[in-house]
Amino acid sequence: MSVRYVLHRLVRCVLVLLGVSLLAFFVSRLKGDPVLLMVQPGATAADIEAMRRSLGLTGPLWLQFAHFVGGAVQGNFGVSIWQRQNVMTLLLERVPFTLRLASLAILVVIVLGIPAGIVAARSRGGFWDQTIVAGAVAGQALPTFWVGLMLIYVFAVDFRVLPSFGVGDWRHLVMPVATLSLFSLARVTRMVRSSMLEVLQQDYIRTAHAKGLTDRTLLFRHALRNALLPIVTLIGLEYGVTLGGSVITETIFALPGVGNLAVEAIFNRDFPLIQAVVVFVACVFVVINFVVDLAYLVIDPRIQYA
Numbered sequence: 001m002s003v004r005y006v007l008h009r010l011v012r013c014v015l016v017l018l019g020v021s022l023l024a025f026f027v028s029r030l031k032g033d034p035v036l037l038m039v040q041p042g043a044t045a046a047d048i049e050a051m052r053r054s055l056g057l058t059g060p061l062w063l064q065f066a067h068f069v070g071g072a073v074q075g076n077f078g079v080s081i082w083q084r085q086n087v088m089t090l091l092l093e094r095v096p097f098t099l100r101l102a103s104l105a106i107l108v109v110i111v112l113g114i115p116a117g118i119v120a121a122r123s124r125g126g127f128w129d130q131t132i133v134a135g136a137v138a139g140q141a142l143p144t145f146w147v148g149l150m151l152i153y154v155f156a157v158d159f160r161v162l163p164s165f166g167v168g169d170w171r172h173l174v175m176p177v178a179t180l181s182l183f184s185l186a187r188v189t190r191m192v193r194s195s196m197l198e199v200l201q202q203d204y205i206r207t208a209h210a211k212g213l214t215d216r217t218l219l220f221r222h223a224l225r226n227a228l229l230p231i232v233t234l235i236g237l238e239y240g241v242t243l244g245g246s247v248i249t250e251t252i253f254a255l256p257g258v259g260n261l262a263v264e265a266i267f268n269r270d271f272p273l274i275q276a277v278v279v280f281v282a283c284v285f286v287v288i289n290f291v292v293d294l295a296y297l298v299i300d301p302r303i304q305y306a
Contacts, residue, residue: 009293013286020282021072024275025065077276082268087276098257102242105181109238113185117192118219124197132189139186144245148179148252165254180249184238191234195227228299236292240285
């Protein structure tokens, strides 16, 4: 593995995080002074100035941004206006649940999406291909919030076999994971199908088939491995998407994750907490993309990087 390539990717990761931090910092100021948006009605001038000093919002904007980045690097995003607790403490309490939810959703996507895409590609134009493609298109078309509400209506209200909200045993995760994974499952299934179809039309596949290799060997040892690059890229991106989609899912099912925390922070005008959530999601995206880039070398060692 090229050390130069790794360092180059690390520098890009740092630049992306700086860009996201800059965006999160300035977007909150588009409607004016963020302190005026956070203080309670009837606050005095002294209260406003005290909050501005506590948040490091005094001085020019570049100095405020430097203060924000310096604190973020140390894991210090200040104190929550809403809960009066350390922002990082609140975030770390919610992160494990959201990561578990997103990881289970991606596991479902991998376990179901890759085999479904292979079956569809293998029976191109046939019954299974048309059925799987139709299901994938429907999965991408259905809004996440509608899927969640319909699952609650069917399995919690009508049949009463699954709890509709909260945490507990494995049954509390069935509907949230299904809701969160449906869109990504549809996208990955279609990507696997298209990638496999492209590879199966290559000359070396025809040659291997003419030599007498079994269909199983052709599909899994030759075709799938050469089709993995775009699939791995999409799965990595979808993991980040599930984290962002957890905002809707966790709100519908009243789950104690980062998404629900973000909604509560927005409703309560908790400026430091909102910034921390944005930076956290950006960090997860950056780390996932970095891992995906490194995985390319494992999947196909012939790839050369500048």
